[in-house]
Amino acid sequence: MSYQPPGVVPARHNERIGRSDERRRIQVAAPLPNTQQAMRRRNLSLVLHAVAAHGPLSRASVAARVGLTRAAVSTLVDELIRDGLLVELGPSRPGTVGRPGSALQLNEHGPAGLGAEIGVDHLAVCAVDLAGRVRARTEAASANRDCAPAPVLTQLSALVRQVAAEAELGGLRPVGLAVAVPGLVARGSSLVVRAPNLGWEGVDIGPELRAALPGLPVTVDNEANLGALAELWRGGHDPAPQDFMHVSAEIGIGAAVVLDGQLLRGTHGFAGELGHVPVRPEGPECACGGRGCLEQYAGEEAVLRASGLSPEEAAAEHPGPGGRIAVLAVRAAIGDQPTRRALRDAGAALGIALAGAVNLLDPEKVVLGGALTPLAPWLLPALERELGRRVADPARPGSGAVTVSRLGPDGPLLGAANSVVQAVLDDPAGFRDPAGAGEPPGIRGSDA
The missing domain is CATH 1.10.10.10 (Winged helix-like DNA-binding domain superfamily/Winged helix DNA-binding domain)
Incomplete structure (x- = not known):
């Protein structure tokens, strides 16, 4: 003992x-x-x-x-x-x-976690209190694809300062910022190794954000990882699943694996790259260098093209963040057959990729989250059918094997902000009220 x-x-x-x-x-x-x-x-x-x-x-x-x-x-x-x-x-x-x-x-007026998300077509920032309640939030349309990192980070820093000021007006003390990005992030660092849908490679976004936000600790993680953590902490499950796969999407498709309540990161921090699992090895070439990857069949742009729409047409039809997904959902809801067929094929491709992961890891649940949630009614039938055909465990049915997240597209943003809060809950001795303790806010380097 x-x-x-x-x-x-x-x-x-x-x-x-x-x-x-x-x-x-x-x-x-x-x-x-x-x-x-x-x-x-x-x-x-x-x-x-x-x-x-x-x-x-x-x-x-x-x-x-x-x-x-x-x-x-x-x-x-x-x-x-x-x-x-x-x-x-x-x-x-x-x-x-x-x-x-x-x-x-x-304490409703205690430390606050700041979360930010860099999307392909938007930037978002929120502040949550210790209970995980969103107390301030802002979002801006932003064409970040193939844009240099510096202006994106400048705009993001301004949004973070705005939300931090709103949180402070509400009596909160921001103590850290976590940023969700749609790409590979080197484990334990702020280095974005590769974010193909942004056009970024080898970009360390931490120094610029820390310089713009002095005194605020900054962490960076993959958006799928943070979406999975949001599901674990704030997904509304009773009880919360301890072993699950979380699948999310923007333009690309990401996944994260939670085992025994802990995120599986892999040696380099790149675990969960479901979007680049080949589902048809003879298929079209992918930006990653492979062929027939899942993203070529179930990624947002692939589904738009299969529906008879270009990404530009969809964006014009429904401007703003998430607009292209909204176009697909609206067209599917009114019975547009090309769109429903494209979503059915995307669901089947998702099912093929997920079946291998389910056979390998045997998770308790598969959670469909992020931008995929509005499309779930048309993705799920084919997805579950493929799981039912391909999963080795005969006791695991295909129908009902997948849960749709209640957090929707906000999952990565909420996961980012709540990761700061979890750091407070996990080691409260590292945080204290400067008004009561005579110390500056934020993370202390030593014990009291």
């Missing part, structure tokens, strides 16, 4: 072992060394996660959920209140036997 510092010894050890599902939801994402200081930080996270998942809660209820003594929880709660992460409400559960405790909830 690992060493526990005095005052924070878990109570009812056997009871904690029986709470496997609870512990999977209330845990620190990254392990820390077993020092007394590290154990304190882990316990702070346990308490904050418990309130985030189930609050408002009394201190006694928190202690029962996380398996720590009431005295230990009270000490930890006092620290979280002092650091501006929790607030204490009035007495909880009035009318019950005994003296009612004060209910705890996340």
